[in-house]
Amino acid sequence: MQKISIDPVTRLEGHGRIDIFLNDAGEVVNAYMVIPELRGFEKFAQGRRVEELTDITPRICGVCPEAHHLASTKACDAVFHVDPPPTAKKLRELFYSAFYVADHTVHFYILGGPDFVMGPDAPVAERNILGVIHKAGVETGTRVIQARGKAMDIIGMLGGRKIHPTFGLPGGVGKALTEEERQQIEATAREEIEFALFTLQLFRDIVLKNPIYMDLILSEAFTLPTYYMGTVDAKNRVNFYDGQIRVVDPEGKEFIKYSPKDYLDVIAERVEPWTYLKFPYLKKVGWKGLVPGKDNGIYQATPLSRLNAADGMATPRAQEAYEEMYKTFGKKPIHNLLATHWARLVELLYAAERLLELATDPEITNPHVRNIPTEKPTEGVGTVEAPRGTLTHHYVTDEKGLVTKANLVVGTTNNYAPISLAIKKAAQAVIQKGQKIQEGMLNRVEMAFRLYDPCFGCATHSLPGRMPLEVRLFDPAGNLREVLKRNMD
Amino acid sequence: MTEKTFEPRIIGFLCNWCTYTAADTAGVSRMEQPANVDVIRVMCTGRIEPSFILKAFAEGADGVIVSGCHPPGDCHYTNGNFKTFRRMPLLEALLAQFGIEKDRFHWGWISGAEAPRWAQLARDFTEKVRSIGPLNWSRQLASKED
Amino acid sequence: MATQEKLKLALYWAASCGGCEIAMVELREKLLIVDQVAEILFWPVAVDVKYKDVEAMPEKHIDVCLFNGAIRTSENEHMAHLMRKKSKVLVAFGSCAHEGCIPGLANLYDRDSIFEYAYRESPSVDNPGNFVPQTAYSLPEGEVHIPKFYNTVKTLAQTVEVDYFLPGCPPQPHQIWAVIEAILAGNLPPKGSVVGANEKTVCEECKHTRQEKKIKKFYRIHEMIPDSTQCLFDQGIICAGPATRGGCGSLCTKVDMPCRGCYGPPPHVVDQGAALLSAVASVVDADTEEEAARIVGGIADPVGTFYRFGLPSSLLHRSQLGKK
Numbered sequence: 035m036q037k038i039s040i041d042p043v044t045r046l047e048g049h050g051r052i053d054i055f056l057n058d059a060g061e062v063v064n065a066y067m068v069i070p071e072l073r074g075f076e077k078f079a080q081g082r083r084v085e086e087l088t089d090i091t092p093r094i095c096g097v098c099p100e101a102h103h104l105a106s107t108k109a110c111d112a113v114f115h116v117d118p119p120p121t122a123k124k125l126r127e128l129f130y131s132a133f134y135v136a137d138h139t140v141h142f143y144i145l146g147g148p149d150f151v152m153g154p155d156a157p158v159a160e161r162n163i164l165g166v167i168h169k170a171g172v173e174t175g176t177r178v179i180q181a182r183g184k185a186m187d188i189i190g191m192l193g194g195r196k197i198h199p200t201f202g203l204p205g206g207v208g209k210a211l212t213e214e215e216r217q218q219i220e221a222t223a224r225e226e227i228e229f230a231l232f233t234l235q236l237f238r239d240i241v242l243k244n245p246i247y248m249d250l251i252l253s254e255a256f257t258l259p260t261y262y263m264g265t266v267d268a269k270n271r272v273n274f275y276d277g278q279i280r281v282v283d284p285e286g287k288e289f290i291k292y293s294p295k296d297y298l299d300v301i302a303e304r305v306e307p308w309t310y311l312k313f314p315y316l317k318k319v320g321w322k323g324l325v326p327g328k329d330n331g332i333y334q335a336t337p338l339s340r341l342n343a344a345d346g347m348a349t350p351r352a353q354e355a356y357e358e359m360y361k362t363f364g365k366k367p368i369h370n371l372l373a374t375h376w377a378r379l380v381e382l383l384y385a386a387e388r389l390l391e392l393a394t395d396p397e398i399t400n401p402h403v404r405n406i407p408t409e410k411p412t413e414g415v416g417t418v419e420a421p422r423g424t425l426t427h428h429y430v431t432d433e434k435g436l437v438t439k440a441n442l443v444v445g446t447t448n449n450y451a452p453i454s455l456a457i458k459k460a461a462q463a464v465i466q467k468g469q470k471i472q473e474g475m476l477n478r479v480e481m482a483f484r485l486y487d488p489c490f491g492c493a494t495h496s497l498p499g500r501m502p503l504e505v506r507l508f509d510p511a512g513n514l515r516e517v518l519k520r521n522m523d
Numbered sequence: 524m525t526e527k528t529f530e531p532r533i534i535g536f537l538c539n540w541c542t543y544t545a546a547d548t549a550g551v552s553r554m555e556q557p558a559n560v561d562v563i564r565v566m567c568t569g570r571i572e573p574s575f576i577l578k579a580f581a582e583g584a585d586g587v588i589v590s591g592c593h594p595p596g597d598c599h600y601t602n603g604n605f606k607t608f609r610r611m612p613l614l615e616a617l618l619a620q621f622g623i624e625k626d627r628f629h630w631g632w633i634s635g636a637e638a639p640r641w642a643q644l645a646r647d648f649t650e651k652v653r654s655i656g657p658l659n660w661s662r663q664l665a666s667k668e669d
Numbered sequence: 670m671a672t673q674e675k676l677k678l679a680l681y682w683a684a685s686c687g688g689c690e691i692a693m694v695e696l697r698e699k700l701l702i703v704d705q706v707a708e709i710l711f712w713p714v715a716v717d718v719k720y721k722d723v724e725a726m727p728e729k730h731i732d733v734c735l736f737n738g739a740i741r742t743s744e745n746e747h748m749a750h751l752m753r754k755k756s757k758v759l760v761a762f763g764s765c766a767h768e769g770c771i772p773g774l775a776n777l778y779d780r781d782s783i784f785e786y787a788y789r790e791s792p793s794v795d796n797p798g799n800f801v802p803q804t805a806y807s808l809p810e811g812e813v814h815i816p817k818f819y820n821t822v823k824t825l826a827q828t829v830e831v832d833y834f835l836p837g838c839p840p841q842p843h844q845i846w847a848v849i850e851a852i853l854a855g856n857l858p859p860k861g862s863v864v865g866a867n868e869k870t871v872c873e874e875c876k877h878t879r880q881e882k883k884i885k886k887f888y889r890i891h892e893m894i895p896d897s898t899q900c901l902f903d904q905g906i907i908c909a910g911p912a913t914r915g916g917c918g919s920l921c922t923k924v925d926m927p928c929r930g931c932y933g934p935p936p937h938v939v940d941q942g943a944a945l946l947s948a949v950a951s952v953v954d955a956d957t958e959e960e961a962a963r964i965v966g967g968i969a970d971p972v973g974t975f976y977r978f979g980l981p982s983s984l985l986h987r988s989q990l991g992k993k
Contacts, residue, residue, distance in 0.1 A: 035810055035811050037810075037811055040719070041719060041720050041721075042713050042719065042720060043713075044713045044714070044715075044716065044717045044718070044719070045713075045714065045715060045716075045717065046714070047687040047690075047714065048687070049682075049744070053811075053813055055810035055811055063810050064808075064809075064810045066808070066813060068813055068815060069815075070742065070744055070815045070816050071684065071741075071742065071744075071816075072741075072742075072783075072787070072802075072818060073684055073741060073772045073775065074772075074775040074778065074783040074787065076786055076787055076791060077775065077778050077782060077783040077786045077787065078774040078775045078777055078778055078783075080778075080786075081620070081777065081970060081973065082774075082970055082973045083889060083969050083970050083973065083974070085889055085890055085891050086970075086973065086974075086977075089929055089977075090771055090774070090977075092686075093686050093688070093770065093771035093772075093838070094686060095686050095687060095688075096685075096686040096687040096688020096689065096690070096691050096692075096839060097686075097687045097688070097690075097691055099686075099688065110891070114891065116891075140694070144715075161717065162715070162716070175701075176698070179697050179698055180697075182694075183697050186695070190920070192924065193924060194920035194921045194922075194923050194924040194926060195917075195920045195921065196695060197688045197691050197692060197695065197839050198688060198838060198839070198931075200921050200924065200926040201924070203890050203891050203926075204891040205891050208924050208925050208926050209924050209925055297793070298792055298793055301793060302793055302794070302795040303791070303793045303794055303795060304795050304796070305788045305794060305795070305796040305798070305800050305801075306800065307798070307800040307801070307802055307803045307806045308802070308803070308806040308808060308813040308815065309802065309813075309815060310802050310815060310818075312787075312788070312794070314793075315795075317795075321795065404894050406891065406892065406893070406894070407891055407892075428792070434969055435889070435969070436969055436970060439792075441791050441792050441793055443793060477717070572943060572944070572947050573943040573946050573947050574939060574940045574943035574944065574947075574984060577940060577943055577983075577984040577985055578939075578940075578984050580984075580985065581984045581985050581986075594957075594958065595956065595957070605955075605956060605961075606950075606951050608955075608958045608961050608962075609950040609951060609953045609955060609961040609964075609965065610946070610947055610950040610951065612961065612962040612965050612966065613946055613949070613950045613965040613968060613971060614946065614950075616965075616966075616968075616971050617942075617946060617971040617972055617975070620777070620970075620971060620972040620988065621972065621985055621988045621989060622988040622989030623989060658989075660985065660989075663820075663821070663987070663989070663990045664821060664986055664987070
């Protein structure tokens with residue numbers, strides 16, 4: 035048997051290799067997504083002060099540190115049996131909403147976008163952010179950088195550092211909001227809503243109105259029915275920060291709705307000896323291996339999953355966008371994997387609207403943002419929706435609050451089995467018997483991975499192209515400092 | 524191949540005014556003590572940074588001693604040894620987390636007049652470390668097949 | 670600038686989190702300038718160049734390689750040697766490459782204990798085959814290989830020769846930009862230097878007011894609400910600032926959180942953890958051995974506190990193998 039390796043997979047976070055096995059006739063017999071990395075956080079968390087995990091676990095991922103930071107903070111609240119003041123919870127959600135705006139923006143425009151917007155067979159030199167800017171315009175490029183930047187500024191305002199911010203701690207958050215800061219956040223939130231609407235329109239214009247892209251989206255090669263998981267509020271609407279975890283079956287019927295602390299009753303992680311990553315699945319359905327089917331407990335936890343698992347969005351314009359998406363596909367749940375990109379933009383709009391809601395909440399500048407724990411620490415679970423899936427932190431400590439056991443089920447990990455199925459399906463669809471294998475084919479196999487936005491929403495551009503570009507740099511006072519041009523007069 | 528008895532390599536950080544004087548006296552008076560302790564004279568145990576002890580272990584010591592003037596009144600610099608008794612318990616806790624056996628590190632006070640106590644410490648500590656065995660810290664980082 | 674040859678740049682990540690990549694994105698508009706002046710030959714997060722393409726490059730083809738991430742596996746080690754061979758200048762970018770960073774805490778354990786927990790003991794694990802990952806495994810279709818996971822995390826400089834060190838977890842964008850400007854201007858200090866950081870400690874940049882320190886009790890961050898204007902360490906919260914190189918802008922203390930030491934040791938300090946331990950203990954307000962032991966005994970997890978970022982690069986590098 036012949037083996038083709040895509041090594042490493044690119045335009046995602048982390049390390050991966052796809053091994054494709056072909057028989058003598060040149061047909062794909064199987065394809066494996068091999069994860070060659072492990073760092074051991076669950077083990078070296080043992081012996082650490084539990085509250086310090088809020089600063090240690092974000093180093094699992096520098097793209098979504100905010101997700102780990104908040105899941106860890108919530109787990110610590112539970113360990114110490116302390117309930118933070120209402121303003122602290124709102125501030126955490128505000129902080130998290132700003133993060134979602136930044137993160138989803140980056141994934142669409144810079145990482146996943148190029149494949150989707152430029153098309154899967156575009157030359158490597160164009161299949162990147164610059165290609166996207168060329169299609170969408172230079173002004174868009176600047177707008178993207180600024181939209182992301184302003185959202186990140188909110189992170190920095192609250193958490194000091196923009197990457198690996200330190201904001202939450204057991205019982206609350208580290209600082210309260212001043213009125214001046216609140217006004218700044220409110221102004222940014224309004225801009226971000228406009229930006230999200232603009233992005234959705236861009237998606238309609240470039241993708242939805244293009245029949246070739248729509249064929250790709252609707253193609254069988256990129257369709258995968260599974261169970262879907264997401265966090266919902268009391269009204270079964272998508273919530274990133276808190277709520278119950280809901281799973282629907284491939285027909286959309288509610289399979290289970292559970293409290294985060296009961297996660298061990300619901301999911302288990304299968305070990306395979308050929309990869310460092312484990313495969314979560316639904317225990318009550320069971321594990322049948324890396325094969326599709328309703329009797330297999332494989333589930334997805336992605337923006338599309340969250341929308342599939344919920345009954346709607348909690349803010350008005352996001353709800354409109356949600357309805358538009360399901361109307362276009364004519365069914366719910368949507369099993370077309372590439373629709374994940376669209377779902378991500380619906381979430382982008384929700385995050386911006388939620389940011390505004392929280393920024394204008396009458397309690398948001400209340401200075402009472404900390405409750406000091408009084409009880410002995412024992413054990414706790416904290417979950418949030420990471421952009422890439424439901425994130426669970428579970429800690430057990432001794433009476434001094436030193437960790438004796440830690441268990442983490444991380445966003446992208448939820449999706450390891452579906453990713454494996456998706457790349458195999460894509461490989462079998464694009465690599466046909468007798469055909470010479472082209473680079474674009476291998477990229478299509480990678481696309482089946484990239485739509486999941488695996489733990490990394492932020493690539494910046496790739497640079498072999500020579501497209502015309504003008505960059506204007508302004509100083510903080512608004513004076514034009516420099517104009518750089520390439521291939522322009 | 525002849526089996527050699529393990530000879531512990533011990534580093535002793537001794538303060539000039541008290542324990543170094545005691546060790547010197549013990550030597551001059553021919554009190555019996557093993558040759559295993561390499562003495563490093565410091566002016567005061569307060570000069571000893573915890574990194575000295577760690578470096579000693581990292582570079583081949585099987586045991587380390589820190590010894591100086593009795594608090595509260597004997598320190599030549601008044602309260603240099605106060606720094607020592609604040610740092611050493613924390614260093615002990617750190618060494619335990621590194622998996623270095625407690626009996627490999629001794630810290631305490633021996634005055635200039637207590638030469639016999641120094642000789643006794645040198646004898647007892649050497650035997651204790653001998654019974655634990657070599658530390659050989661660099662061994663665990665050397666292997667490429669690790 | 671238009672007539673100058675573009676700088677051939679490569680960026681690679683070993684055992685890392687991606688935060689150093691995001692730090693490059695945080696250059697924001699300046700990243701478009703990097704595009705003007707540099708040609709990125711290899712950057713897996715952003716560019717579809719594969720390992721085979723790098724192997725095919727001539728030696729020293731790359732002008733500057735920014736290498737982030739610690740050396741955890743045989744693949745990380747292989748890539749460190751490869752990038753060293755293909756690059757004129759190799760920069761240890763960020764705390765993982767510089768001193769081991771958070772993944773370095775795994776040096777308190779070893780491969781067996783990490784695998785045992787991750788694949789057998791963890792409460793959510795389902796492992797009827799009782800497997801741990803194998804470096805080579807036969808599947809029905811053929812053999813699949815994964816890199817070897819070493820017992821000990823190493824820094825980049827413990828693996829290959831490194832030309833410059835850019836500290837931080839991650840390095841702050843304004844510091845990255847300063848280094849890029851220095852590279853473009855040909856204005857780098859002698860090889861082996863730390864770049865993109867200050868010569869003094871974080872305390873110099875911190876705006877809290879410092880008094881004489883006399884600590885009667887140490888507090889963990891959730892145990893007290895600190896005064897925003899006073900030094901956190903004065904108030905009994907262990908802050909790594911006094912033993913940490915400055916240059917980050919003291920962003921953590923700005924929001925009343927203690928520094929955890931991610932920029933590594935200040936100049937001339939070989940072991941950051943030992944320096945911090947010494948600083949913390951020295952100012953304990955105790956005049957008897959018993960009192961001192963009692964106060965410092967209140968510090969939980971010394972190694973995780975003092976060596977949060979620098980364990981692999983410390984004097985001892987790791988805990989004793991084979992000991993529980």
